[in-house]
Amino acid sequence: MPVIAIFDIGKTNKKLLLFDEQYNLVKEVSDRFAEVTDDDGFPCDDIASLSEWIMQQYRQLLRSEVYELKAVNFSTYGASLVHIDKEGNRIGYLYNYLKPYPPELMQQFLNARGGATVFSQQTSSPVMGHLNAGMQLYWLKENKPVFFNNIGTSLHFPQYLSFLLTGKRFAEMTNLGAHSAMWDFDKKQYHSWLQQENLRQRLCEVLPGDTAVSAGTITIGIGLHDSSAATIPYLASFTEPFIILSTGTWTISLNPFNSSLPTAAELEKGCLSYLTYQGNPVKTAMLFAGNDHDQQVKRIADHFNVAPEFYQSLEYDASLIEKLQATQTAILPFIGSATTPGVFHSRVLSGFDNAVEAYHQLIVDIIAQQALSTSMVLKNSSVKHIYVDGGFCRNKIYMQLLANTFTGIKVYATSMMQGTALGAAIAIHPHWNTQPLSKNLVTLRQWKPLGN
The missing domain is CATH 3.30.420.40 (ATPase, nucleotide binding domain)
Known part of the structure; x- marks a missing residue:
């Protein structure tokens, strides 16, 4: 083979x-x-x-x-x-x-x-x-x-x-x-x-x-x-303007349809330009949200004495979100730089009834900060879709809250969990592969906005 x-x-x-x-x-x-x-x-x-x-x-x-x-x-x-x-x-x-x-x-x-x-x-x-x-x-x-x-x-x-x-x-x-x-x-x-x-x-x-x-x-x-490799399968598969939210240690918003260079104020907040493998600018925004998530999950798990993996099977709970909105102090999200932690780190865990409740609030806070970061690459572009790949695309709470936030744009989780590796493979396709490139490289699941 x-x-x-x-x-x-x-x-x-x-x-x-x-x-x-x-x-x-x-x-x-x-x-x-x-x-x-x-x-x-x-x-x-x-x-x-x-x-x-x-x-x-x-x-x-x-x-x-x-x-x-x-x-x-x-x-x-x-x-x-x-x-x-x-x-x-x-x-x-x-x-x-x-x-x-x-x-x-x-x-x-x-x-x-x-x-x-x-x-x-x-x-x-x-x-x-x-x-x-x-x-x-x-x-x-x-x-x-x-x-x-x-x-x-x-x-x-x-x-x-x-x-x-x-x-x-x-x-x-x-x-x-x-x-x-x-x-x-x-x-x-x-x-x-x-x-x-x-x-x-x-x-x-x-x-x-x-x-x-x-x-x-x-x-x-x-x-x-x-x-950058993670963008390649999407560009090979879709033509309507989109951004990719590549999630891992960093959550990185990449807009291949926005080549404008960032302003000084945007640069301070983690916005920058990447280059495609051909050398074209891609407006990008970085946030250390995956790292922040892992640090706060550990804090929650230690406080409530649960396994660190407790969150992986959680479903989105709209009633819990409604309760949090009524009981938790509203703290405005803030980005000073790409590594600014989310506001959850300042929340007192004794104010939550259990780990599930605290975790929902963590994701609420992460998404609020993510919206600020991603909005920098949406400026001056007609993006119709957000494709989320990496670890967070399997997180039902994250994906639902993201869809609830970007109501004017279709939000999708990708099932292409190895998008980075696939992109690296496709980049050198003509050098080793005589077969035509499939247009069905990416499988999508749309997340539609819900009231809380």
């Missing part, structure tokens, strides 16, 4: 997915790796174990008598760089994008660039410290000069995984477009600050995300940023 293998690397789950020529999922392997600590003692992904796992899975596929491996591609989370020395060996750590950024170093950098507002607008990226891949490089140069001087090439995470199989080094559009602070959206090239800080020579030629190279008889993609 001819297949394409996709390594889909999330913060929590590391997956290998095999698709046949009709893009049916025929095999899934999922693993988790314990975090290690970097040279400053901060947790980070174990890049050595992950690299070994990928090579092991790849070799097994090459030997498989069941699957005929035709191609491989990669999708990973963003804002992460892997460093290669001049001899081609991986060095250092896969630093965590949540690692605190030294405030004085940030100020030094911004003072030299005309301030945060100017710099953000030039790069269409909020200033977010290590969540800006370019800022990671600057930090290494200033704070770890001995290590920095040993770097021959810095690769974005998916391109490093591709390099493992091919030995070839590239940069790629979707990773540069994902709040890297490296890209000049007006000039459509690396921003000049990288040259001024002597970083540019450690970066690679930028290629579109549908590029593939050969490793013997196998076609190898150069990899994609995960949220």
Whole structure:
């Protein structure tokens, strides 16, 4: 059976997915790796174990008598760089994008660039410290000069995984477009600050995300940023204007039909521009809502002494929502930045009768904040549909409250749970697959608004 293998690397789950020529999922392997600590003692992904796992899975596929491996591609989370020395060996750590950024170093950098507002607008990226891949490089140069001087090439995470199989080094559009602070959206090239800080020579030629190279008889993609890859099956399937709400650790609203660059005020609130794999701007808004959800679920579970998974089977309860509206203090949602937590963290849990009641309020608060975030990408566009993929699309309370909020737009949960991996596969379709691309890649379930 001819297949394409996709390594889909999330913060929590590391997956290998095999698709046949009709893009049916025929095999899934999922693993988790314990975090290690970097040279400053901060947790980070174990890049050595992950690299070994990928090579092991790849070799097994090459030997498989069941699957005929035709191609491989990669999708990973963003804002992460892997460093290669001049001899081609991986060095250092896969630093965590949540690692605190030294405030004085940030100020030094911004003072030299005309301030945060100017710099953000030039790069269409909020200033977010290590969540800006370019800022990671600057930090290494200033704070770890001995290590920095040993770097021959810095690769974005998916391109490093591709390099493992091919030995070839590239940069790629979707990773540069994902709040890297490296890209000049007006000039459509690396921003000049990288040259001024002597970083540019450690970066690679930028290629579109549908590029593939050969490793013997196998076609190898150069990899994609995960949220950007998730848009590809939708663009292949639907023509009416839509936005995608990609949910996981982050909830990311992507509007492929809005190429306008964000304003300074929007940038401060987590709005930015991504790039499609061809290099076109996509107005996007990020919110750390999945992380916020998981933290608050733990707080609820601990307080009410229930299992952390208690919420997974809950149904939407309209009468409970009505009760909460009557009894709970209304707290206006707020977004100061992409990582501003929802207002639920300030609520006292003793004010709820049970975990189910508290959880309904948590989702009410998350959706109120999500509406603010998503509305930034809806401006000046005629969106007819919202497609929700990722973990929240299975959450009945989340989906119903989302539909109740966006009453003028049709809201759908997708059954394409592996949308990111599917997008990475479709991106290199012409390089390995002679079959026509199906128009039925995405199965939808519409959620209609209800009174409470």
